[in-house]
Amino acid sequence: MKLQCYSAEFAGLLADQVEANLVRYSGSSQWVDELARTGGRIRESGIEIKELPRLQMPHAGEFHEAENARRLHAALNKLSPLEAMDHRLWICLSHTFYWDYVQARWPPGSAGQVLDRFLFGGTDFGSLVRNGISRLWWFGHLTFDKNRANPYELMDTLLCNQDIQQALLQRSFGKSRIVLHTVLDHIRINRDTLYARAIGDKIKEIAKRLNVLGGVALLEAMPPRAMNAFLAENARTALESA
Amino acid sequence: MRISNRSWPHPVLAPFRDDVLPNAFSFTLGLSSDRQNYYLKIAIELAHDDLRGMVSEGHAIACVHVECRRNFYRVMWPIVDLRKDLVIPATELRGSVEVFCCVLAARDVTSYRIQGQHPDYGQASFRIREGDFLAVTDMMHFDAFLDFDPLKKLSSILTIRESDNDDEGPMKVILGEPKIVAELSRADYRRYVDLKRDTTLLPLLASQVVVPALMEAVARIKSMAPASEGYEENMELRWFRSITAKIKERKINVWHEDTQAARVVQNLLDLPLQRSLTGLLLLAADDEEEA
Numbered sequence: 212m213k214l215q216c217y218s219a220e221f222a223g224l225l226a227d228q229v230e231a232n233l234v235r236y237s238g239s240s241q242w243v244d245e246l247a248r249t250g251g252r253i254r255e256s257g258i259e260i261k262e263l264p265r266l267q268m269p270h271a272g273e274f275h276e277a278e279n280a281r282r283l284h285a286a287l288n289k290l291s292p293l294e295a296m297d298h299r300l301w302i303c304l305s306h307t308f309y310w311d312y313v314q315a316r317w318p319p320g321s322a323g324q325v326l327d328r329f330l331f332g333g334t335d336f337g338s339l340v341r342n343g344i345s346r347l348w349w350f351g352h353l354t355f356d357k358n359r360a361n362p363y364e365l366m367d368t369l370l371c372n373q374d375i376q377q378a379l380l381q382r383s384f385g386k387s388r389i390v391l392h393t394v395l396d397h398i399r400i401n402r403d404t405l406y407a408r409a410i411g412d413k414i415k416e417i418a419k420r421l422n423v424l425g426g427v428a429l430l431e432a433m434p435p436r437a438m439n440a441f442l443a444e445n446a447r448t449a450l451e452s453a
Numbered sequence: 454m455r456i457s458n459r460s461w462p463h464p465v466l467a468p469f470r471d472d473v474l475p476n477a478f479s480f481t482l483g484l485s486s487d488r489q490n491y492y493l494k495i496a497i498e499l500a501h502d503d504l505r506g507m508v509s510e511g512h513a514i515a516c517v518h519v520e521c522r523r524n525f526y527r528v529m530w531p532i533v534d535l536r537k538d539l540v541i542p543a544t545e546l547r548g549s550v551e552v553f554c555c556v557l558a559a560r561d562v563t564s565y566r567i568q569g570q571h572p573d574y575g576q577a578s579f580r581i582r583e584g585d586f587l588a589v590t591d592m593m594h595f596d597a598f599l600d601f602d603p604l605k606k607l608s609s610i611l612t613i614r615e616s617d618n619d620d621e622g623p624m625k626v627i628l629g630e631p632k633i634v635a636e637l638s639r640a641d642y643r644r645y646v647d648l649k650r651d652t653t654l655l656p657l658l659a660s661q662v663v664v665p666a667l668m669e670a671v672a673r674i675k676s677m678a679p680a681s682e683g684y685e686e687n688m689e690l691r692w693f694r695s696i697t698a699k700i701k702e703r704k705i706n707v708w709h710e711d712t713q714a715a716r717v718v719q720n721l722l723d724l725p726l727q728r729s730l731t732g733l734l735l736l737a738a739d740d741e742e743e744a
């Protein structure tokens with residue numbers, strides 16, 4: 212099957228009318244289906260896939276982030292980063308096949324939240340990991356490592372706590388694959404020791420300190436041993452202040 | 454990654470700071486692309502003898518850093534012999550891409566001093582770790598879009614469409630799609646289809662439909678300051694990229710307050726009025742012959 216996407220005009224229209232349509236985001240997607248059917252607003256994207264995977268629905272505070280990211284990324288693993296930057300694709304998926312998932316994952320309480328999760332609240336790199344569906348693909352893409360027995364091992368670490376991906380992927384240093392993987396591997400290896408408690412708060416603090424260090428040094432040029440020593444030292448001191 | 458507004462705890466040679474003088478450190482960026490890749494040719498110019506010596510002796514490394522502002526592409530490469538050719542897959546980049554070069558410490562140094570460091574540093578020396586910045590260039594940017602084909606074919610950026618809703622009424626210009634859409638009422642669209650069969654009328658039809666649509670488009674560009682968020686967002690649209698590229702190619706300062714959208718469009722279309730008037734003269738000649 213070929214993935215469908217919205218026209219740019221329709222995606223823009225939905226973004227412009229978020230306030231007016233806010234209440235409708237809590238109901239069924241019939242209204243958006245009807246709107247999309249008029250005037251050539253749904254297009255074929257040219258991206259061929261076998262089928263879209265079903266996502267596990269949030270239940271009792273469990274969001275199944277890693278499992279859902281694995282399913283989506285595995286199904287769309289031929290997507291290039293360029294294609295995965297196309298807002299029209301993700302907005303269409305968020306408003307059609309994954310409507311129920313996005314709605315359950317982020318109950319639409321404000322226009323800002325709808326803009327971020329069903330649509331895109333900007334064109335910066337951070338918006339790619341805020342849209343409800345695009346984020347799952349990017350989590351997979353950024354952490355996938357074919358040289359590991361489990362290629363999604365680092366993604367499991369990234370998503371083991373909500374604060375980790377927010378702390379790492381909303382900052383510029385998290386864009387560097389070498390830095391991101393080094394940090395995630397450090398967390399993975401020391402999960403039961405340095406990060407045994409208050410892992411979210413610690414990662415937030417460490418991310419701030421990495422940002423400061425990145426002002427003095429190019430983090431991707433730091434040798435792994437020096438980076439690991441920095442992370443270990445700061446995980447210990449963050450523990451003291453956490 | 455912002456470089457120019459940083460404060461370092463040790464002297465860093467940079468053209469925008471006086472930590473170390475002389476502070477000449479720059480690079481040239483040659484850029485070309487095809488459907489598959491972007492090709493970057495980097496050549497750095499580093500005049501400082503101490504730093505050149507550190508690089509040649511392996512105490513420091515020269516690097517180029519490439520970062521896409523819109524996605525998660527951020528990669529650093531070492532530069533050997535002050536030159537580097539990079540091939541970056543076209544599928545990795547989109548929008549504004551930042552490039553800068555730097556010299557980094559290749560090992561820890563306990564007492565770093567550099568010739569020409571600012572007098573305020575006195576005789577101080579500094580502890581430097583591997584990876585620390587020793588010198589940085591200014592940042593350069595390029596726009597990564599592979600479909601720059603500025604107005605070679607107008608149909609690639611403008612389409613004329615029949616309205617779904619309006620039977621009669623004025624033309625609408627829609628700028629939120631990859632192509633500029635000139636939307637005609639149903640009645641006008643029928644007239645347009647009838648008339649365009651006559652090739653002598655084409656320049657006139659162009660003036661009636663294409664020129665006002667392009668004027669709206671140029672007015673939109675004029676209202677967006679380059680590097681603003683709105684400008685970045687609009688660069689997603691093919692028509693916006695094509696017209697801004699053509700404007701730059703023709704060295705038109707569309708953002709100057711005295712620059713009129715009408716003049717810009719005439720320039721871009723190579724004087725459409727002249728062609729319309731020629732079309733009218735041809736029609737007049739036909740009428741006389743028939744009479």
